[in-house]
Amino acid sequence: MGWRENNKIVTITAHRFAWEYYNKDKIPQGLLICHHCDNPLCVNPSHLFLGTAKDNIQDCMQKGRFKGGRKKPKIHVEHVIP
Numbered sequence: 001m002g003w004r005e006n007n008k009i010v011t012i013t014a015h016r017f018a019w020e021y022y023n024k025d026k027i028p029q030g031l032l033i034c035h036h037c038d039n040p041l042c043v044n045p046s047h048l049f050l051g052t053a054k055d056n057i058q059d060c061m062q063k064g065r066f067k068g069g070r071k072k073p074k075i076h077v078e079h080v081i082p
Contacts, residue, residue, distance in 0.1 A: 015035070032053060
């Protein structure tokens with residue numbers, strides 16, 4: 001979603017826009033919009049909540065969705081070359 005403000009184009013993701021519109025407030029700096037439903041595409045305001053990156057990771061871990069901090073497994077040379 002985007003618009004022009006002071007001759008600049010402003011863009012915002014749909015879930016962030018939904019939270020600000022519903023709550024009639026700006027998202028405080030440093031906070032994220034997290035999803036109770038765990039669906040990143042969801043824009044239902046009752047599924048959204050403010051949180052820090054730490055809050056988001058803790059929520060993820062409590063729900064059993066945390067896979068660690070890396071997308072690719074770490075490979076050590078000694079495991080590949082004997």
